[in-house]
Amino acid sequence: MTLQPYPPASRDDLVEELHGTPVSDPYRWLEDPDDPATKDWLTAQEKLLSAEMGALPGRDGFKSRITELLRSGSIGAPVWRGERQFFMRRTPEQEHAVLYTVDPDGTERALLDPMTLDPTGLTTLDAWQPDKEGRLLAYQVSVGGDEESSLYLMDIAFGDRIEGPIDRCRYSPVAWLPGGESFYYVRRLPSTEVPDGEEQFHRRVYLHRVGTSTEEDVLIFGDGLEKTNYYGVGVSRDGRWLQISASRGTAPRNDLWLADLSASAASSPDLVVVQEGVDAQSGLQFGRDGRLYVFTDRDAPRARICVTDPSTPQFENWRDLIPQDPEAVLSDFAILDDLDRPVMLIGWTRHAISEISVHDLVTGERLGEVPTPGVGTIGGISERPEGGHEAWFGYTDNTTPPSIQRYDARTGETSLWAASPGAVEVPAVNTERMTYRSADGTEIHMLVISKPGVEGPRPTVLYGYGGFGLSMTPGYSASILSWVEQGGTYAIAQLRGGGEEGEEWHRAGMLANKQNVFDDLHAAAEHLIATRVTTASRLAISGGSNGGLLVGAALTQRPELYAAVVCSAPLLDMIRYELFGLGATWNVEYGTVEKPDEFAWLHAYSPYHNVREGVSYPATLFTVFQSDTRVHPLHAWKMCAALQYAQASDRPILLRNEVEAGHGARAVSKTIELAADQLTFLAYHTGLTQ
Incomplete structure (x- = not known):
């Protein structure tokens, strides 16, 4: 297949000196989505993508099979409040899961259907929380994938919206007090009260009384603390105990406070320190037996459960109930x-x-x-x-x-x-649990999924994440099953940086140790090749978000090891990542360019800054979402331009830039279209035929 010329992209001679190191940034102009030059470039990339993808075989087959497998629908665990039950369910025909309730008389009915709220399918139900009596529901929705949740209240018996929207509630917990007359929640300060560029930060904990204006909300906590703090808030089942937690960004540690609401007013709780300034994560649950249960990784990186009395919640009073x-x-x-x-x-x-x-x-x-x-x-x-x-x-x-x-x-x-x-008719697959050694000798686990009876090197997708303590666990995936059913192999590596082996495993792949994650992926690829699962010419890698950083680093560090790459919603410019989206909340995971030693880590692996002219890079498809407010698509835009300029082979570098979609939840039809494009691209460039 003859590749069409890449859209022209001017290269600026922009070089900044950071901590004595010159750092070039030739495509900084692509950071501005409103610049006419950026818009023209994106339009040209869309035309190139359409032409190149349109010439690839097999897309209809992948789309059809993914659609069939997603007709399984989904079901969520039940939640009881008062005499009502609540649960989520998506039937085969539905674009989004629907929130249902079962009334006291046993009647089941749909309570919240995103398609009823918005027939375009662009509205998602981000979170919901019934009050303790099952009479009122707090729920949060966002539009177009931007995850900028607005909070509403509903009368459950009648299905009527009684309050809202309350804006700036992204990632807000809701903790109801008994009686359903008030709740604690988290809301960002208005943009007029924060410095420019910090509108995504500066959260506070408030008490809201149902039926009153948010102007009357009582500020409970957070004033004057770290701007990137996330707050958790919870109220015990009996309404007596309030707990508030604070973590700086996504740091794997939190401060924790407790208040007895029987001894202080809900609007001015007397908060007692449970844990502060400690490098650990802890959470509380109040038992019906009067005891306080503490879930913690303090002195226990694989976590343990301790018990104490709520009146003495501090660490020195904890007693192991379930040891590490x-x-x-x-x-x-x-x-x-x-x-x-x-x-x-x-x-x-x-x-x-x-x-x-x-x-x-x-x-x-x-x-x-x-x-x-x-x-x-x-x-x-x-x-x-x-x-x-x-x-x-x-x-x-x-x-x-x-x-x-x-x-x-x-x-x-x-x-x-x-x-x-x-x-649904699910294909038979074999799942093998492999172990291999990384560059430093660390043992890594990997799941390898394949079609029964298929032998010899096969087109293979290697997937990983390796960050933020998130674990790669087995799960139903229409994309994986569609790939394996066609005779391909799908491998999922449990890289350092994840949570598969506890908090020590996470920290072995963060900050100064981030290169371990990339080494773990390279070692996984080498193991798959050495054991004849695949060959370098048939091996693809795929990852999204932090996993997009993973595969971006992999393709620049070991381009000869991979035939194709799908890089979705990635971080790729690690010098400027803190300036966009939620980047400032992640410097506890990656580091900050403000500090010389941390800048050195970031610059050493930053994919955008490690693209080299004249290198034969793998075929690469960037998939990004223009409404993504977590990871700005500019990372992929700049990296795509850099790779298109540098590419020494005829393997394509393509950009799929989807509008009105974001980092997280989306309609099923959008999921199908994206997955079909990704698998079609990978199949062609690894030799998988349908």
């Missing part, structure tokens, strides 16, 4: 206390595979295990607010659409509570 496990990571817990012998259920991940154990609530003694459907991923474990003997959890694996399982502690049995509503 030497191998598994403690991920979740639930309390079932309507039993002769109350128990605690503990969720674990062992090399990213989920399991649940049962423990005596008083002593922590291990009593047994919860049966699970298979080797896969378990979602959050939930119980009724008033206690009971039942728990619910989500389950999925590589061939199983999401389901909700019910565990009965009286019988020790697990049963299917609700399956995804659509019936």
Whole structure:
């Protein structure tokens, strides 16, 4: 296939000296989406993409199969408040999941359907929280993928919107007080009260009284603290205890405060320090038995659960209930206390595979295990607010659409509570759990998914993330199944920087250790080649967001190792990343150019600054979203221009720039179109034929 000429892009002689190092930035003009030159360049890139993708075979087949597999729909775990039940479900025909409620008389009805709110499909339901009595619902929606949530209140019985919008509520928790008359929430300061460029920051905790103007909201917490702080807020089931947490950006640590609302007013809580200035993460849950349960990785990087009295919540009073496990990571817990012998259920991940154990609530003694459907991923474990003997959890694996399982502690049995509503024919696959050694000898785990009976080197996609403590666990994926069904192999590496092995594993891939993540990916590729799973000419890599940084670094560090790359919503200019989107909240993960040593780390691997003219780079498809307010698409725009200029081979460098879409949730039809383009591109450039 003959590649059309790349759109012209002027190269400016812009060089800045940072900490004594000259740093060039020839495509800085592409940072301005409103510049006519940027608009013209994006239009030309769109035409090039259309021409190149239109010439590739197999897209209709991928699109059709992905569509079929996504007809499984989805189902969410139930939440009980008062006499009502709430859950999310997406049927095969729906673009978005719908929030349903089951009324006291057993009638099920749709409570919030994003397509009813907006038939264009551009509105997403970002979060929801019923009050403690199940009478009012706080919910948050955003439009066009911008994730700029507005908060509304609904009367659940009648389905009427009674308040809103309350803007600037992105990522806001909602903590109701008993009676449904007021709640705590988090809101950013108005743009008129913050410096230019800092409109995404400066959050505060407020108390809002239902039926009053937000102008009357009471400022509770956050004034004068770090501008990039995120705040958590929660109120115990009985309404007595308020907890507030604060973390600087995405830092893996938090400060934590507690107030007894029976001894101080909700509008002026007397907050007591639980944890402050400590390099650890902790959270609190108030038991119906009067005890305070602490979920923490303090002195326990794989996490543990401690117990204390709420009146003495500080660290020196914590007592281990569930100690740290030497191998598994403690991920979740639930309390079932309507039993002769109350128990605690503990969720674990062992090399990213989920399991649940049962423990005596008083002593922590291990009593047994919860049966699970298979080797896969378990979602959050939930119980009724008033206690009971039942728990619910989500389950999925590589061939199983999401389901909700019910565990009965009286019988020790697990049963299917609700399956995804659509019936689909899922292809048979083999999932192999591999281990390999990275450059420094560290053992890394990897899942390798393939079609039964397929042997010899095959077109392979290697996927990774390696950041922010997020774990790569098995899950139902229409894209992966479509690829494997055609005879390809899909590998998912559990790189350092993730959470698969606990907080130490995360920190081994952040800040000064970030190169470990890239080395782990290269070693995964070399292992797949050495074991004849694939060859360099048939190996692709794929990643998004922080995973986009991963594959961007990989293609610049080891271009000969990969045939094709899909780089989605990536960070790529690591010198200026803090200036755009939510970048300033991530310098606790990556580092800041303001400090000489941290600048050196960033400059050493920043993909945009490591593009070299005359190198034969892999075929690369950048997929970005113009409404992305987390990672600005300018990263991919600049990198695309740089690679198009530098490319020494005829392998294409393409940009897919999608409007009215963002970093997170989207309509199913948009997901299908994106996935079909990505798989078609990868298939052609790795030799996978349909």
